[in-house]
Structure formats: structure tokens, C-alpha cells
Amino acid sequence: MLEFTEEQESFRHVVREFAEAEIRPHVEDWDRDHTFPTETVLAMGDLGLCGLMFDEQWGGSGAGLTTQCIAIEEIGRVDQSMGITLEAAVSLGARPLAEYGTEDQKTEWLPDLVAGRRLAAFGLTEPDGGSDAGATATRAELKDGHWVINGAKTFITNSGTDITSLITVTARTPEGISTIMIPAGSNGLVVEPPYRKLGWHASDTHGLVFNDCAVPEANLLGKPGRGFAQFLSTLDDGRVAIAALAVGLIAACLEECVTYANQRKAFGKTIGSYQAVAFKCADMATSLETARLATYHAAGLRDAGRPYKREAAIAKLHATEAAVTATREATQIFGGYGFIDETPVARYYRDGKILEIGEGTSEIQRMVISRDLGLGESASK
Secondary structure, eight states: OOOOOHHHHHHHHHHHHHIIIIIGGGHHHHHHHTOOOHHHHHHHHHTTTTSTTSOGGGTOOOOOHHHHHHHHHHHHHHOHHHHHHHHIIIIIIIHHHHHHOOHHHHHHHHHHHHHTSSEEEEEOOOTTTTTOGGGOOOEEEEETTEEEEEEEEEEEETSSSTTEEEEEEEEEETTEEEEEEEETTOTTEEEOOOOOOSSOTTSOEEEEEEEEEEEEGGGBOSSTTOHHHHHHHHHHHHHHHHHHHHHHHHHHHHHHHHHHHTTOEETTEEGGGSHHHHHHHHHHHHHHHHHHHHHHHHHHHHHTTOOOHHHHHHHHHHHHHHHHHHHHHHHHHHGGGGGSTTSHHHHHHHHHGGGGTTTSOHHHHHHHHHHHTTOSHHHHO
């Protein structure tokens, strides 16, 4: 049985009120115009949504991943673009610094990130890499006290906004794959034009190119050669958070469909009177509850300091595939109106598919789960 504390439920109410008042009135405009709403993102920071997982000494509240997922679910219920902006800023942007940074690094960068005054990005995916993150081709060479970085990253969220301050990237060094922090605006860092995406139109996403990009040796994050292990750990948090984003999308689909099914009439009755529609909504409600259970179970394990890698993969796999199904069924329920961009479910349909891809595809999640079961290539060695 899934139960939240009274404080968590109160927090959910605050975030929902914020999302309804500050985000929903503008979502269609942002989506149509591909607008990144800086002021609204800053307002999420003012509400404390970027600091939930961080210690009080850095300005955070130490509330944990469960509470962070509540925030992402509620923001994602109204707008997936703002949900992924928040998720990436925390799980991919600030968390690696909090986990692996030195005190000096944290002191320099973390307070602004925790307060949401600035955003950080995490550069992992490469043009020729995709799911094969271990095949990182970007290289960093130590010269005269600086890391000189050459290579490229692709599909990097929050990498080109006016408030982006830091981009952490994986690169090959003599010790293996290492993680290096690159301040925004560094010489040799090229932020490519924004992508024209199927969905997430109000989210900031760019490719990055490094042409002899030099940063101080002290910008190494964690130990040299430990970057691969660091980002695998980082992705565990991110997968649970993406699952929460998917839960928000399923909830949005269900709400829109129930309302529409009780209003739209066909053959003299509301379409919700027909089993063909009613059962779709029932299946959607079932998917919502099971996805929510899987997501918060994984988050709860993480907050309790228990292993949660398999549970994170299960939550991400189930919730995101359920969300894509929910968007497809919602479009079907709306019929021709579901194919019109001004209808919210059309945006949900466009936004949903990336959930099965980002932060590890469904195929990667199945690989993680099967290996944990003692199956697969690594288990046989």
C-alpha cells in the first residue's frame, strides 16, 4: 500500500497549485512557439523544487527522492517540458556535483543550482554512441594544468539556456572515462542550435561540440577513470525521476479522457457510457496506480539507503511504456480532435515517446533487470 506523509501530501498540494496557476495557462503557447520560459523555471527554484534532495548546508531541504518525485509528477501532469527541465536540473545536473564534488567545487557551484538560480547539464550521449555509453569518444588531455577537451555530445537538456552555468561531461582520459565540469561560455565550447523536436517543445536541448575546450585541472569531478561508474549511479536516480514524469503524464491523460468521455456524445449517449471507451479509461487508471507504486517503491528504497538499481529500472520501464500506451489511447478516445494540436492529448502523444528513450531505453532497462536476475552475457562470465 502506497502512503505519503501528511507533509508530503501538503507539499503535493502546493506544487499542484503552482503548476495550475503558473504553468497551465501558458503551456500551449510555449509548446507552439518552442519557448523556454526562464522566469517560470526560476519560479520553480523559488518554490524550492530544485533543492529537495540536497543538504541544508547548500540551501536544500534534504527531503529525499520520494518528495522530488512528487514534485516532478505534479509538474509533469501539467507540462512534460517543465517536468523534464526540473528532473534534468536535479538528477543529472546538480546531483553528480553533490555526490562526487570536492568541498571547493560544491561551494562554488552548488548553492545556485540548489536554489534554482542556475541550471546544470550532464553531457553523456554522443552522436555515434547512443545507448553504448561506454564507447565514449570525447577525449580530455591534461596540459599545463588544464583539461583540454575535444569531441561532441548530443541531446543535452538544459545545456543552452540563459541561466545554464555548468555542463558536466564524460570524456576519455589516460585512466579511463572521467567526468569533467565545463563552465558555460568556456572557450572552445560550442552550443549548437536547438533541436526541432517531436515533443518537449519548451525544454532546452542542444548538441555540444568541444574544440580544444580548456578548463582547470581542478574541474575533474571525482576520481579519474571513475566517470563510467559515476554516471551509472547518476542514471539510477534519473530513471526513478523519469518514471515519476511518466506517472504525471498518465494522470493527465486519464483526467482529460474522463472529462471528455462524460461530455462527448455519440449515438445519443455520452461516449463514456460505452465499454469501448470506459474500459480504456479503466485500463489507464490501472496503469496509473501500478506505475505510481513501482516509482515510489524505488524512490523509497533509495531514501532508505537500500539497493534500488533493479527497482529503478523496473519503474522506468513500466511507467514509461504505460505512459506511451496512455497517450495513444487518449488520442483514440478523442478521435479526430486528438489529432488536432490545440487538443492537450495531441501534445501528450508527442511528449510521451521520448520517455521510453531518455535516460536509458526500454531495451537497456530490460538488460539491467535481466542481468540482476542472473541472466545475460555478464552473468555467464
